[in-house]
Amino acid sequence: MPTDFLPIAVLIALATVLAFLVVLIGHLFGPRRPTATKLEPYESGMRPYGPGQRRMPVHFYLVAMLFILFDVEIVFLLPWAVVLRQLRLFALIEMVVFIAVLLVGFVYAWKKGALEWE
Amino acid sequence: MTLVQILFLLFGLVTLLASLMVVTSPKLVHAAFWLILALAGVAALFILLEATFLAVVQVVVYIGAIAILIIFAVMLTRRVMHDTGPQVNRSWWVALLVSLVLFGGLVLMLAQVPALAGTPAPLMVDQETLLEDLGRALVDADRYVLPFELASVLLMASMIGAIFVARPPSGSEERSGER
Amino acid sequence: MIPLSWYLILAAAIFCIGVYGVLARRNAVAILMSIELMLNAVNINLVAFWRYMSPGVISGQAFAVMVFAVAASEAAVGLALIISIYRRRFTVAAEEIDMLKW
Numbered sequence: 158m159p160t161d162f163l164p165i166a167v168l169i170a171l172a173t174v175l176a177f178l179v180v181l182i183g184h185l186f187g188p189r190r191p192t193a194t195k196l197e198p199y200e201s202g203m204r205p206y207g208p209g210q211r212r213m214p215v216h217f218y219l220v221a222m223l224f225i226l227f228d229v230e231i232v233f234l235l236p237w238a239v240v241l242r243q244l245r246l247f248a249l250i251e252m253v254v255f256i257a258v259l260l261v262g263f264v265y266a267w268k269k270g271a272l273e274w275e
Numbered sequence: 276m277t278l279v280q281i282l283f284l285l286f287g288l289v290t291l292l293a294s295l296m297v298v299t300s301p302k303l304v305h306a307a308f309w310l311i312l313a314l315a316g317v318a319a320l321f322i323l324l325e326a327t328f329l330a331v332v333q334v335v336v337y338i339g340a341i342a343i344l345i346i347f348a349v350m351l352t353r354r355v356m357h358d359t360g361p362q363v364n365r366s367w368w369v370a371l372l373v374s375l376v377l378f379g380g381l382v383l384m385l386a387q388v389p390a391l392a393g394t395p396a397p398l399m400v401d402q403e404t405l406l407e408d409l410g411r412a413l414v415d416a417d418r419y420v421l422p423f424e425l426a427s428v429l430l431m432a433s434m435i436g437a438i439f440v441a442r443p444p445s446g447s448e449e450r451s452g453e454r
Numbered sequence: 455m456i457p458l459s460w461y462l463i464l465a466a467a468i469f470c471i472g473v474y475g476v477l478a479r480r481n482a483v484a485i486l487m488s489i490e491l492m493l494n495a496v497n498i499n500l501v502a503f504w505r506y507m508s509p510g511v512i513s514g515q516a517f518a519v520m521v522f523a524v525a526a527s528e529a530a531v532g533l534a535l536i537i538s539i540y541r542r543r544f545t546v547a548a549e550e551i552d553m554l555k556w
Contacts, residue, residue, distance in 0.1 A: 161327075162322050162327075215351060215441055215442070215537060217347050217350075217351075218344070218347045218348065218351055218441055218533070218534070218537060219437075219438060219441060219442070221340070221343055221344045221347050222344060222434070222437050222438075222441070222530045222533075222534065223434065224340055225336070225340040225341060225344055225526050225529065225530055226430045226433065226434050226526060226527070226530060228335060228336050228339070228340045228526070229336060229426075229430060229522060229523050229526045230427075230430065231335075232332050232335075232336060232519060232522060232523070233413065233423065233426065233427075233519070233523075235328075235406075235410075236328070236406050236407070236409040236410030236413060237410045237413060237414055238410070239403075239406050239407050239410050240407045240410040240411050241410075243407075243411075244411070244414060247414070248414040251414045251420055251423070251424065252414070254424060254427075255423065255424060255426075255427040256427075258424070258427040258428055258431050259427050259430055259431055259434075261431055262430070262431035262432075262434035262435050263434075265434070265435050265438065266434060266435075266438050269438055269439075269442060271438050271442065277455070279455060279456060280455075280456055283456045283460060287460070287464045290464070290468065291464065291467055291468065291471075294467075294468050294471045294472070294491050295471055297471075297475065297484075297487055297488065297491060298471055298472075298474055298475035298478070298479060298484070298488055298491075303481055303483060303484060306484055306487060307487065310487050310490065310491070313468075313491065313494070314490075314494065317494045317497070317498060320461070320464075320498055321498075321501055323456070324461070324501050324502060324504075324505045325505060326501045326504070326505065326515060326518075328515070329497075329501060329515060329518055329519070332519070332522060333497075333522075336522050336525075336526060337490075337494075337522075337525070340526065341490065341525065341526060341529045344529055344530065344533060345483065345486065345487060345490075345529065345533065347533075348483055348486075348533040348536060348537060349483055351537050351540070352483065352536060352537060352540045352546045363478045363479060363480060364478060364479075364480050364548075364549055366477075366478075367477075367478040369477070370473075370474050370476075370477030370478035371474055371478065373473065373474075373477060374470040374471070374473040374474035374477070375470070377469075377470050377473060378466055378467060378470040381463075381466040381469075381470070382463060382466065385459055385462050385463060385466070386459075388459075398505075398509055405512065405515070408512045409512050409515055409516060409519070412512045412513070412516050413516060413519075418516070419516050419520075422516075422520055426520060426523040429523060429524065429527050430523060430526070430527060432527075433526075433527035433528075433530050433531045434530070436531050436534070437530040437531050437533075437534035438534075440531070440534040440535055440537075440538045441533075441534035441537050441538060
């Protein structure tokens with residue numbers, strides 16, 4: 158029932174209110190006396206150089222992509238696992254085939270070094 | 276107007292506004308964050324539709340994985356859209372016209388179907404039974420076992436394809452991070 | 455309770471916003487985001503029809519799960535293509551990617 162999700166809704170509402178409230182209170186009551194030194198990115202005297210937005214290595218993308226695909230695998234695994242005890246051997250074989258096919262992709266990722274991090 | 280209707284209008288409005296911001300926001304990272312809000316709104320609609328498993332899947336797969344992947348892709352292709360002018364192409368007004376005409380046509384079509392005004396009977400089964408039924412349907416030879424196995428082939432193919440395409444050429448400077 | 459037509463009109467609106475995004479945005483990543491919006495609109499339709507028309511048959515939810523799988527694959531491969539094109543051409547603007555071979 159949707160009413161089961163009331164605690165989550167309350168939590169989301171509280172978190173949103175709190176996030177805005179904290180920023181707002183800091184904004185209202187905090188003293189602001191900016192000087193040129195204070196506004197630098199690193200106040201401790203480090204000189205920032207180069208562009209602020211640098212490109213990330215592509216490994217982040219590869220890891221996130223592998224995570225996505227195994228995440229979807231979980232979506233298929235979970236409903237199957239709930240009824241595993243009532244199903245016969247056929248269902249188990251189907252899931253073994255499912256995972257074996259995905260394992261081919263996993264082995265490829267492994268061999269190609271997508272899982273290695275410098 | 277009941278409480279459920281007010282909730283639907285609230286979530287629907289949030290989803291709609293967030294989707295509008297996704298396609299109009301000039302900064303790509305902001306568009307990705309608006310996309311997360313839109314996806315969360317869709318998850319809330321799934322809860323209103325009593326498809327709780329799909330709501331959880333929406334949060335885990337869409338918000339937890341796909342949105343993060345999109346943000347990573349934005350960060351990997353940075354420094355591009357700062358200097359190349361507007362975010363929409365020259366014929367954006369044609370696109371606007373097409374989508375408005377499509378929306379008008381869909382609404383006109385929906386208005387002619389009288390069966391859509393009805394409200395549903397309360398759901399007789401609980402969520403555990405639904406999830407078990409989904410699990411049985413996915414491995415049942417008479418129902419969805421073929422799409423189920425094809426999904427694994429699709430995931431495998433996309434995994435291999437994405438690794439092959441996105442992997443930096445060996446020895447390139449990108450392995451050290453900065454181009 | 456909520457009439458089914460409300461869900462369908464909302465899904466149609468989100469789908470049309472996605473259509474506008476696909477046709478009008480220049481950035482290829484933004485186009486992919488618009489495609490995700492369209493897939494979500496389809497999912498709303500599937501689940502709404504499941505709930506209102508045939509809550510006893512799980513087909514609507516099974517279809518929606520398949521859409522999740524397709525969306526994940528599409529995002530993974532599409533973004534990989536965009537990253538690969540960016541690496542070679544230094545652009546992610548859709549109209550500048552106009553050659554089959556580079």
